[in-house]
Amino acid sequence: xxxxxxxxxxxxxxxxxxxxxxxxxxxxxxxxxxxxxxxxxxxxxxxxxxxxxxxxxxxxxxxxxxxxxxxxxxxxxxxxxxxxxxxxxxxxxxxxxxxxxxxxxxxxxxxxxxxxxxxxxxxxxxxxxxxxxxxxxxxxxxxxxxxxxxxxxxxxxxxxxxxxxxxxxxxxxxxxxxxxxxxxxxxxxxxxxxxxxxxxxxxxxxxxxxxxxxxxxxxxxxxxxxxxxxxxxxxxxxxxxxxxxxxxxxxxxxxxxxxxxxxxxxxxxxxxxxxxxxxxxxxxxxxxxxxxxxxxxxxxxxxxxxxxxxxxxxxxxxxxxxxxxxxxxxxxxxxxxxxxxxxxxxxxxxxxxxxxxxxxxxxxxxxxxxxxxxxxxxxxxxxxxxxxxx
Numbered sequence: 225x226x227x228x229x230x231x232x233x234x235x236x237x238x239x240x241x242x243x244x245x246x247x248x249x250x251x252x253x254x255x256x257x258x259x260x261x262x263x264x265x266x267x268x269x270x271x272x273x274x275x276x277x278x279x280x281x282x283x284x285x286x287x288x289x290x291x292x293x294x295x296x297x298x299x300x301x302x303x304x305x306x307x308x309x310x311x312x313x314x315x316x317x318x319x320x321x322x323x324x325x326x327x328x329x330x331x332x333x334x335x336x337x338x339x340x341x342x343x344x345x346x347x348x349x350x351x352x353x354x355x356x357x358x359x360x361x362x363x364x365x366x367x368x369x370x371x372x373x374x375x376x377x378x379x380x381x382x383x384x385x386x387x388x389x390x391x392x393x394x395x396x397x398x399x400x401x402x403x404x405x406x407x408x409x410x411x412x413x414x415x416x417x418x419x420x421x422x423x424x425x426x427x428x429x430x431x432x433x434x435x436x437x438x439x440x441x442x443x444x445x446x447x448x449x450x451x452x453x454x455x456x457x458x459x460x461x462x463x464x465x466x467x468x469x470x471x472x473x474x475x476x477x478x479x480x481x482x483x484x485x486x487x488x489x490x491x492x493x494x495x496x497x498x499x500x501x502x503x504x505x506x507x508x509x510x511x512x513x514x515x516x517x518x519x520x521x522x523x524x525x526x527x528x529x530x531x532x533x534x535x536x537x538x539x540x541x542x543x544x545x546x547x548x549x550x551x552x553x554x555x556x557x558x559x560x561x562x563x564x565x566x567x568x569x570x571x572x573x574x575x576x577x578x579x580x581x582x583x584x585x586x587x588x589x590x591x592x593x594x595x596x597x598x599x600x601x602x603x604x605x606x607x608x609x610x611x612x613x614x
Contacts, residue, residue: 237360244352245579249563253573259604262563262573264400264545266595270466271512277502278469286501292489294322294473295500301507302473308510310445318478321485324495326430326459326472331357332491333426333455333474334392336483338363342391347377349580349587351400351428363391367582372589373539373550375404379413386417392424393417397442398431398543401580401591405435405542411442415450424480425450430459430472431544433513436521439542445475452477455484460503462545463513465595469499520545520595527594530605534612536590545595548577550588554612559588570611572604 246263253260260267269275293299299316306314314320323329330353338344340362346354348367355365366385370376382393395414397406418425427444435441444454455476461467474484506512524541531538535554541547555562559576567573577589594601 238356241356245575246352249567249573249575252564252567256568256571258567258571258573259600259607260573261592261594261596261601261604262575264593264595265467266465266545267600268465268597270464271506274464274466274502274506277506278498281498281501284501286497288497290322290494290497290500292494293317293485294320294495295497295504298322298500298504298507299473301504302475305507305510306445306475310443312445312448312451314445314475315478319481320473320475321481321488322471322473322495322500323488324472324492325461325470326428326457327353328470328488328492329455329457329472329474330354330394330426330428332484332487333457333476334358334363334394335361335487336455336480337424338391341389343387343389344391345382345385345393347395348582349375349401349577350394351396352580354394355582364389365582366390370402370404372587375399375402375539377406377410379410379417382414383417386421386423390421390423392426394426394428395444396428398435400428400431400544401546401575401577402539402548403541403544403546405439406442408442411444411447411450415447418453419449423453425454427454427456429456430462432458433463433516434520434545435517435543436524437542441543453480455480460499463516464503464506469496471495471499471503517543523594523596523598523601526598527592527601527605530601531592534605534608536608538592539589545593546591547594548589548591551590552588556588558586559590563590566608566611571607572611 249262299320302320303314303316306312334357338361342363343366344358345366347370358365368381432441444450444456457474459472461469536549538549559578563574563576574590577587
């Protein structure tokens, strides 16, 4: 059958957005049989007790829609955890919403509060969903660079960037892609800046249990005045090494949660029920998530020791799955070019940090994911040594 196409006029809401660097590099990893230290996912098994609980939930019949706001026993377990960790009492009924992953939580939070023309302060390098989420809401990202090599926030620059149009500030700790963390001083300065304003805070804390060297995760939940204007976003995938489960949650005051849920109910509506049922009981075991930092720190340290045999200069990572490295002793080519060359010729995938800047600002830094088995890290570094020499 022949169809006559009518003239179509289509205006993209994200005209400059293409396929994410993670998709591109992971596809190249498969094509070239490369070791994938690019995308942030573990290649080792998740906790088997939790996996069995999810399987049991399926066989026990928990296979229909969960309530829009999430399985109540899970929300109750989260509230108990928040009180245990941060001494903050949150209402599981009106202040916690379960969603399909942290990225979904961030989108719903921004969409709930943004109007066309609003300004949102974002720190670069930034997780890649923030700015598209702002743009799709016809708001304006105000980009402030983090200092290099420590990737700290200059709060004087933030103060100068605030205008009457500033609607929100997005923070991320532990930070993707750099592994930096915010300090108590950072949170106090943020709280002072937004006090008495109409500015909201969207806090991406998906790596909350991956903080190293005995340091403390400075959650917005530790600061009640700051929490009163915040959406705080989390991911179980990053906590329990099951990124494919795509399960996260947002904690926010009741008034903000109401607006968050208005967006969420017409988006995903609800998250996968069996994993909610499984985590509801598993989350009560504090020891499991309290031990995660030490376990991942061992991976970080092992990778650092391996990389001493290369000419990469690794920067400090205080948390997350990631560590960044400069390569001035190796090449002066752009980081994307080097990342592509290492994938195709050395068989090792990394992520160019320039991909975390909207303007592809060239910093000549690569991001490595160390959330891998030791033999995976050994193979990757062995390939780098053979390809680059020393």
